[in-house]
Amino acid sequence: MVQWVLSVFNGNNVKGAEKLKKKSSFSGQIGFVLAAAGSAVGVGNLWRFPYLVARDGGGLFLIIYLVLVLTFGFTLLTTDISIGRKTGQSAIRAYESMRPGWKKLGFLTFMVPVLIMTYYAVIGGWILKYFIVFLTGASGDAAKDSYFTSFITNTSSVWFGLIFMLVTALIVYNGVEGGIERCSKFIMPVLLIMVVCIAIFSLTLKSKGADGVVRTGLDGLKVYIIPDVSGLTVSRFLQVTLDAMSQLFFSLSVSMGIMITYGSYVKKDVDLNKSVAQIEVVDTVVAFLAGVMIIPAIYVFSGMDGMSAGPSLMFVALPKTFYAMGTAGRVIGLVFFLLAAFAALTSCISVLESITANCMEIFHTGRKKTTLVLGVIYLAATAVIALGYSLFYLEIPLPNGTTGQLLDIMDYISNSFLMPFITIFSTILVGWLVKPQWIIEEMEHPNGKFSRKQLYIVMIKFVMPVIMVILFLQSTGLLDRILSK
Structure with missing residues (x-):
């Protein structure tokens, strides 16, 4: 169906698409x-990131995540970007050009952003709604316990997701340099400044609770960074590690074809060694500062009870916290949700761009017409997922022991199942079939430097295949069954 629509739009103009x-x-x-x-x-x-830190032992999660970023994250980011630039192609054809017969791995990689795109604009729409609420001075309504649930279960919530999806499609429609790069050059510096400012403000907070205890932002920082190992078991440690790895995939956009696509747009004179390090640093610093923004503020006004908010932390616990701050909190809340909207937009753009690039290669279509067709498809998908809490409500048990609605199902399949599965086979492909030197050559171009070459070889050949198999078994619930026998 998609192929027919695309062919109708431009009549299979192969030369034009390649050009x-x-x-x-x-x-x-x-x-x-x-x-x-x-x-x-x-x-x-x-x-x-903040709610996983709060749930998974504070500093314990931070330590595990940092170790994974410097090892697994570095390896995956290096691999994806190098594959993209060396082949000059997006995921599906990139894997096939590396090794004949591996197109199926490229197809699985392509499916990750395809699934993520069905719900990312929905979350972006939720953030947009809260930004509008704080902009119009209705933050008191957002602070109510039932506000978020009432909002997402109302069919009118779909419009916010559709607006977010339209903006995303418009930017991708305008291309790589004119759309994506121009947008990122404006948004990223603004986002970084806002993150730092709110994080500093969060540490200055102080409040006396109903129990008479005075809590400060610095007390909340200790809760955030000091490891909590009480009740830690092997199974619990593996689950925290899995959470950190899942967060790593989601955060760095690896094992989903996005960085392969972006890598294919990188010119040969760019130093990939330096670029990978810069991306690691920016992403990790923002994640850490996000925790500094959120955890101390919630601790000051809600105590340890606020730490158990889980996934609802941004949309339930935070609005309460901002409201409790008074006038300053309403301003901070407005800035925070603007920041969150910016962050969601840049990620949503990258997901749609990866799908667009692959479809252009598969169907030999031009960017504008491909984006138009995908825009229509994902407007429909966004509507369905957004209505998954009202018209299309259902609950399905997931292998990780939870139950989920449509959004949770898409998230589980893409992040907890497909990404670890893809990583297992991509490490085998690079580590043992095409060999690490294939990647190293691209990383050393143009100046001959690859400072973490030995670490890369050990990780891609020996460490990652074994660890990823264990984490994949954990994510599917199979590891607990094996250990219980």
């Missing part, structure tokens, strides 16, 4: 790093 593809590139290293960092810095950093 357009060759013109697509980032202007240089700064443009690439900001766009890639924009993809990495998203809702995962501002929403998912």
Whole structure:
């Protein structure tokens, strides 16, 4: 169906599509790093990271996550970007050009953003709604316990997701340098400044609770960074590690074809060694500062009870916290949700761009017509997922022991199942079939430097295949069954 629609739009103009593809590139290293960092810095950093830290032992999660970023994250980011630039193609054809017969792995990688795109604009729409609420001075309504549930279960919530999806499609429609890079060059510096300012403000907070205890932002910082290992078991440690790895995939946009696509737009004179390090640093710093923004503030006004908010932390606990701050909190809340909207937009753009690039290669279509068709498809998908809490409500048990609605199902399949599965086979492909030197050659171009070459070889050949199999078994619930026998 999709192929027929696309062929109707441009009559299979192969030469025109190839010509357009060759013109697509980032202007240089700064443009690439900001766009890639924009993809990495998203809702995962501002929403998912803080609530996982609060749930998974504070500093314990931070330590595990940092170790994973410097090892697994570095390896996956290096691999994806190098594959993209060396092949000059998006995920499906990139894997096939590396090794004949591996197109199926490219197809699975392509399916990750396809699934994520069905719900990312929905979350972006929720953030947009809260920004409007704070902008119009109705933050008191948002602070009510039932507000978020009432909002997402109302069919009118779908319009916010549709607006977010339209903006995303418009930017991708305008291309790599004219749309994605231009947007990232504006949004990323503004986002970084806002994150730092709110984080500093959060540490200055002080409040006396109903129990008479005075709590400060610095007390909340201790809760955030000091490891909590009480009741820690092997199974619990593996689950925290899985959470951190899932967050890593989601945050760095690896094992989903996005960085392969972005890598294919990078010019040969760009230093990938330096670029990878810069993307790692920006993404990790923003994630850490997001925790500094959120955890101390919630602790000051809600105590340890606020730490158990889980996924509802951004949309339930935070509005309460901002409201409790008084006038200053309403301003901070407005700035925070603007920041979150920016972060969600840059990530949403990267997801749609990955799908667009692959479809252009598969169906030999031009960017504008491909984006128009995908825009229509994902407007429909966004509507369905948004209405999954009202008209299309259902509950399905998931292998991780939870139950989920449509959004949860898409998230589980893409993040907890497909990403670890893809990583297992991509490490086998690079580590043992095409060999690490294939990647190293691209990382050393143009200046011959790859400072973490030995670490990369050990990780891609020996460590990652084994660890990823264990984490995949954990994510599917199979590991608990094996250990219980």
